[in-house]
Amino acid sequence: MSEHLSELEGAGKTVMIYDATLRDGHHAVRHQLDAEQLRVYAQAADSAGVPVVEVGHGNGLGASCLQTGRARLSDDEMLSVVREALRNSRMAVFMLPGWGTAADLDKAIVHGADIVRIGTHCTESNLAERHLGLLRERGVETQGVLLMSHMASPQRLAQECARLAAYGANAVGIMDSAGHYLPADVRERITAIRHEVDVPVLFHGHNNLGMAVANSMAAVQAGADIIDSCARGFGAGAGNTQIEVLVPVLERMGFSTGIDLYGLLDAADIAERVLMSAPPAIDSVGVVSGLAGVFSGFKNRVLDVSRSEGVDMRDIFFELGRRQAVAGQEDLVVDVAQALQASQTA
Template sequence: MKDLVMMDCTLRDGANVVGKGFSADLTKMMIEGLIKSNIKVIEFGNALGLGAYESRGAIAPLTDGEYLELVQPYLDQAELGMFIGVTNVNERNVELAARYGLKFLRIGANASDGESACEAIKLVKKHGLKCRYSAMKAYVLNADELAEEARMLEECGLDELTIMDSAGTMTPGEVREYVEKMVAKVKMPVGFHGHNNLGFSGSNAIAAAESGATVLDCGLMGMARSAGNCPTEMAVALFQRMGQMEYIDQYALLDFIDKELSPAMKEYGYHNPIEPIDLVFGDAGAHSSFEKIFRDVAAEKNVNLYKLIRGVSKLERKTVTKDICLRIADEMLKA
């Protein structure tokens, strides 16, 4: 498995859970939380992309210009970019992105519509931006057809292509076939963006990575259109078990979700489908019936709850006692 890049799409696709875009406060909160966790490839802005505010009536709390102004302090801390529908790729929009210092634009077009994107790719490259591409509704073409379209787009100058399972309909076997065939056809990085409609978002992310994809789209707390994306924090837990994404500070990420993001999203009626503690129970192999013991000892000894759960679970999974927890907590404090 090649080294994996996490692209967090919460601030773009995730904005669908509140309308067409997040507020300034939530945008700043999430960018800072992601950077603090060392997740530094971030897509943000209007849920329908750059230019959609005017052209498609996708009214968000901020205009494109206001989102671009907002991210200026973070440009040297992360690779920030925007999505843009292929019909909105024009001189004005691309020049705006370049002028405000974005690192990339990701062109979105439905699979089979790739020929319409060649000039758009050239325009993005002319302005010095990395050009990514989302093959939306990837499943409308078979794996061979999509791979051939990717080859054509690469010849137009494309830097990276994401296979987008827009309906969450693909199974791990299908993801493997699509990724393997595309990786064999092109030299550019291949990414995968999966929705969770059939509950396969995590399995499909693993299948994509094992088949040669090197970029994975995710969303904090699973936030995205419809049934959501693969949760960022779940992907981190899964791939760190496989020796990947070790550059991400998982504890900082979970702390951010617990203390800042989850409380903020409750105001919008959004409920986290997998709470951080349940994620850690699954990752550590710890039964949730021991939760009170873990919490009591973590509070008594003032140690990180999630580190305690993992530490104890390496030693004992069947019967967790307070004595075992106290011993591990003391070892944590000494370390």
């Protein structure tokens, strides 16, 4: 089979698979994974040869709070458990400036984080400069990523990624935080970024419109080197790119991941059994969130407020999209619902 695959378009190019199950998946369970759940999945991913395993609160280091949801475990506890469970895989953490601080980064380094990813809104890469500089001084491998990337043009994204690289990021790229993209959108953006930077390019997809795997393939075909994914798609809203689907599709197209298929399938089965009550599904909420271009992590908050205020969740999502709401603005959901309710009763 490998001889046949080498003749296909991938021609053996290595694609790094970045497993965000234990970070993005936290959104799906209101950040309530416990130590044993983290340990069991981390060990399974490690055994399968997954190169990078990310862990933390869904919104990253320092983000556990009433506004975004308090995690069952502290950052220290999560990092300690996963670091101990990983024998070969590298451990990654994620931080959004404003939620996390330099002190949080230092603690992550002490706990043995191999990769630190700094995220900013798609037009605010300058907010990452200080933290990327600090990490560069510490000698830590870093990645810079732009959230809600559908809100900016391909050219603007390329410029922002070039800044992240100039600040010291060892890899740069974009998140389709709302699951809004189609493959042509991804291809255009990754191509633009690839032309502007000399470091590896990454892509993180969500599955609101059922496009996560297709969008990830479009990213790779356009030159992306790192693709995010989660077991069973376990992640915010309608879920992420499904790792146990992505990897064999990549391999079938001639790309190399270095991951053992049987081990990966076993890890996905373990994830479904241990981490979640049910795998993410593309329900009505997911579709509307994707169409509206609203961060998938808003799902639970919107549903809660929709019920309490008696306002259609679809109206809330489309209004949030119109206002270009971003992660961290969860309080806006109540304002939107109350404004819609007032307009309906006026």
